[in-house]
Amino acid sequence: MTEAAARAWDQAADGWSASTPIVHAWLREATAAMLSEARLRPGARVLDLAAGAGDQTKDIALAVGPTGDVLATDISPKILDFARGCIEAAGLANVRFAVADAQQPLHAEAPFDAVTCRLGLMFCMDAAAALAAAFKALRPGGRFVALVFGDPANNPCITTMMKVARKHRGLSGSVAPYVEGGLFSLAAPGRLASLLTAAGYVEVAVQSLAAPFELPDAAAYVAFVRSSGSPIMEVLAPLDAKAKESAWREMAEALEQFRGDQGWLGPNELLLASATRAS
Numbered sequence: 001m002t003e004a005a006a007r008a009w010d011q012a013a014d015g016w017s018a019s020t021p022i023v024h025a026w027l028r029e030a031t032a033a034m035l036s037e038a039r040l041r042p043g044a045r046v047l048d049l050a051a052g053a054g055d056q057t058k059d060i061a062l063a064v065g066p067t068g069d070v071l072a073t074d075i076s077p078k079i080l081d082f083a084r085g086c087i088e089a090a091g092l093a094n095v096r097f098a099v100a101d102a103q104q105p106l107h108a109e110a111p112f113d114a115v116t117c118r119l120g121l122m123f124c125m126d127a128a129a130a131l132a133a134a135f136k137a138l139r140p141g142g143r144f145v146a147l148v149f150g151d152p153a154n155n156p157c158i159t160t161m162m163k164v165a166r167k168h169r170g171l172s173g174s175v176a177p178y179v180e181g182g183l184f185s186l187a188a189p190g191r192l193a194s195l196l197t198a199a200g201y202v203e204v205a206v207q208s209l210a211a212p213f214e215l216p217d218a219a220a221y222v223a224f225v226r227s228s229g230s231p232i233m234e235v236l237a238p239l240d241a242k243a244k245e246s247a248w249r250e251m252a253e254a255l256e257q258f259r260g261d262q263g264w265l266g267p268n269e270l271l272l273a274s275a276t277r278a279s
């Protein structure tokens with residue numbers, strides 16, 4: 001399963017990396033909140049899980065400064081190459097990279113002052129294993145922080161697109177909302193907090209953050225989703241090119257409902273989890 005996920009993210013790596021400006025703007029405030037909860041100090045050692053194309057890795061590397069050390073890991077070798085390029089382009093020399101599954105312990109590298117994970121934890125089929133591995137990687141008193149998608153009801157752009165995609169595939173009924181390894185796998189009320197507590201963390205907090213997409217129009221949002229390795233692409237995968245185009249077009253039309261006086265604003269809710277490894 002992890003191998004399949006790694007292959008899928010290798011394929012999406014170009015698109016996710018090319019979307020970095022959109023992702024950066026979308027997640028600017030949420031990332032700042034995540035890094036604040038991580039309580040990063042100059043000189044800190046940080047493990048950045050599911051680092052992707054390195055957008056938040058760069059912010060972390062800047063926060064810990066030249067005396068700090070960041071290890072960026074991801075299951076996709078190709079997306080990590082983009083992260084390497086992003087860090088090199090920023091002229092930063094305090095980041096190392098390793099292809100690794102967040103669900104597996106990284107014994108040799110511990111201990112870290114903080115473990116971060118932006119929009120990666122919910123893709124783990126075994127989130128409890130990922131939280132346990134992060135716990136082992138932390139020093140006592142170290143911080144774990146993660147951003148994941150919030151409840152489907154508060155993420156109508158995603159649910160609208162999924163509904164249209166399933167209709168075009170001829171799939172009946174709706175998807176189970178909190179399916180393991182899916183976008184909303186950690187969105188059920190209380191789930192993330194109870195997983196963190198069960199893994200032995202203290203100071204467990206999960207807060208909801210509004211992270212709306214501000215884009216020129218719905219078509220720009222659809223273009224982002226098309227290039228970013230979304231599960232919606234997996235639903236459409238068996239369709240021929242013409243049928244896919246028709247589905248994407250209908251999604252853009254449906255998403256025009258989010259156009260207002262100020263332009264297009266796609267609602268989006270994230271959860272920010274933070275916790276401490278007990279001393």
Ligand SMILES: C[S@@+](CC[C@H](N)C(=O)[O-])C[C@H]1O[C@@H](n2cnc3c(N)ncnc32)[C@H](O)[C@@H]1O
Nearest residue numbers: 009050051052074075076101102118119120123
């Ligand atoms: C939506 S992207 C987020 C990337 C980056 N953190 C960001 O916010 O821009 C999800 C990332 O999670 C990675 N990923 C998925 N499952 C993983 C796992 N089990 N272990 C490590 N990384 C994983 C993917 O390869 C991908 O880079």
